[in-house]
Amino acid sequence: MKAVVIENDGAVVYKDIPQPDVRPGTVRIKVAVCGICGSDVPRVFDHTAHSYPIVLGHEFAGVIETVGEGVQGLTVGEHVTAAPLVPCHACAQCRRGNYSLCEGYSFIGSREQGAMAEYVTVPAGNVVKIGESIPFEQAATIEPATVALHGLRLARFGAGRSAAVLGCGIIGLYAVQWAKLLGASVVAAIGRGESGLAAARAAGADAAISTIGCPEGELPAGLDKAGYDYVLECSGAGQTMALALQAVAKKGTVCYVGTPKRPMTFPVRLWENINRKECWVTGAWMSYSAPFPGEEWTMAAEHMATGGLKLVPGMVHKTYPMAEAARAFEDIRNGASGRCLLKNEEI
Ligand SMILES: [Zn+2]
Ligand SMILES: [Zn+2]
Incomplete structure (x- = not known):
């Protein structure tokens, strides 16, 4: 599959990499839109990426493409987004429902492969259904x-x-x-x-x-x-x-x-x-509460579906094809663009 790979500090390359595996308890999502978060910019230009090479992207929406073994309640073709935090669900803070404060977490798009790609695999428990009435561009802004x-x-x-x-x-x-x-x-x-x-x-x-x-x-x-x-x-x-x-x-x-x-x-x-x-x-740190990922996510999806939460002009400045991610990052860095989205062509 095609992905935006940060190969090294400042080196943004759109290239072929293997598709992520679908392990038991996970789903693979065909990514429609992925946002570039302010936190991604230093990950590209200021040596703050967790490791190299890495595929960033933690604000995204798309369609379920494959459902892993043991996953219930999710079907191929459903429109979804996903919470990027992958908490351990075992530490003292997780047991209290304070997932944002987890002491042993992973994070989609910084500690594991993110969604600036054709596909991303996430734990089924991270998936949030968005319904078909919410445009992918807006659903990709659910995290903020x-x-x-x-x-x-x-x-x-x-x-x-x-x-x-x-x-x-x-x-x-x-x-x-x-x-x-x-x-x-x-x-x-x-x-x-x-x-x-x-x-x-x-x-x-x-x-x-x-x-x-x-x-x-x-x-x-x-x-x-x-x-x-x-x-x-x-x-x-x-x-x-x-x-x-x-x-x-x-x-x-x-x-x-x-x-x-x-x-x-x-x-x-x-x-x-x-x-x-x-x-x-x-x-406040991130956006999680019990039961994971929390009411923050279910309420946001509901209010986006009813039109209560809107993507008003000015929230997103520009949408680039995924293949032009390098230009998008450069434009953000030199002030030519504010927050922007990357879009896969086929969806
Ligand atoms: Zn973010
Ligand atoms: Zn934990």
Whole structure:
């Protein structure tokens, strides 16, 4: 089969490799669309791949092509996506249902062969049915949608309260939609570029606020000075990491979903927000809960099927043929493209 193989740092080669085996308890999926995640870019250019050669790709959708021995409830031809985390299901965290914190996991598309290929094999328990009404392009973005929902769940989000989402990338844009779906009284989205803010409005944000020109330590104009009950930081940029503590209401909750890109310092006045507001601060990692892979996944598939969760313009910038993956990675690296998808021709 054809696959996008990262042979070495920066060496992206579209070539023939053997099809992955279908072991008992697994299914082989014919990949229709696979996304390039922000986390894949350093895996290609910054020596962070787990090993070489490797086939990346953990955000994907396609059709079941072969069902392995002992697999029940899945049939050839069904439209599916799959959760990429392969937890051990045996460690203390797995036994508590905290699969994201597993101490002995594998991961499709970083520790084992991913979906930037014609076929990928996954454990049957990782498969999520998507139904035929969801376009593959959208189904391939289900993972970031589950990450956003996981953050809101960890923040113990409750209906009727206000929310601020910091960062208008795909996770932030899905977080805006989830907050509305889950009954937020008001959702403010905070971002930088006009395209992200326009996407946030299309995603249903009541206000879309830019941080451009806002002096450090101050609140951007348009943000409610009383603060927001839930603040979801989905960018990892220093400015929004800090702003999260300023934007939270007294007794509110901040959930850090984004991961920081460089070291940060918290001046005393900024840190004191945690004390003076008696706010809760938590973090989120990936998107799993019991029973595996969790409600994050089943709810995302349901809401995509009903149209509650939308792939709004601006969430994905470009779709490339799988064979042109090298160009896609290069375009992302030099800023010519944002988040993009790779598509196999035949499906
Ligand atoms: Zn990802
Ligand atoms: Zn485990």
